[in-house]
Amino acid sequence: MIVGDERKKLDNVGWGSSYYDSKENNMAEALSFESIKKYEGQDIRLEIKNLTIWNDSGRDSLKTTWSLGFRLDQSAISERETVEINKEFTFEKETYKIKQVEFAALETRVVVTGKDTKLMKDETGMEYRVMSKLENQFLNARKVDEEDGYVVDHKKSGVFLRSAGEKIEPIFSKGEVEGKDDEYIMIFAPVRDRQDCILEVGNDIKIPLTR
Secondary structure, rough: OOEOOOEOOOOOEEEEEEEEEOOOOOEEEEEEEEHHHHHHOOOEEEEEEEEEEEEEEEEEEEEEEEEEEEEHHHOOOOOOEEEEEEEEEOOOOOOEEEEEEEEEEEOOEEEEHHHHOEEEOOOOOOOEEEEHHHHHHHHHOOEEEEOOOOEEEEOOOEEEEEEEEEEEOOOHOOOOOOOOEEEEEEEEEEOOOOOEHHHHHHHHOOEOOOH
């Protein structure tokens, strides 16, 4: 990303989603990067360099640079309301704490910590991450659609929100967005009533997302 004289490499915070257009026989992929909200009102140029691509013959490399310039207007920035929750629940003998819920016009984020959401260390001191029991449950209802990418399999249990009597589905295309080292972030569609919001884990656990 280039803003004025500043050149900065954006950190990838999730692989995003993919979509296959059967008529055009093309695959489109969306990547998730760190926020650039602080550059509101400024002219920005993005450069994408040297892509590795897959084709019928295997892996190939395309060495070139795509440049995209635009102005980051207020309409491109999603205002976010953060509500501190600090509620604990137990799932499969593991205790988790819901730290906060972040409400926005395009999504709802639930930030959770637990013993198995933290970075682990091996005998050499190298850090690594494992899939927590909660993350495994969140992804349990995920399935792949040839045209729409990751979608919800309603025949399976998972993790959902419920607001104003409506079941709110996960957004699996953002399932790898990372928070702090000890956090796991679950992302759902936007809710209609922020004062009436419940987190449902599996078939039996229901936690009101209120202070």
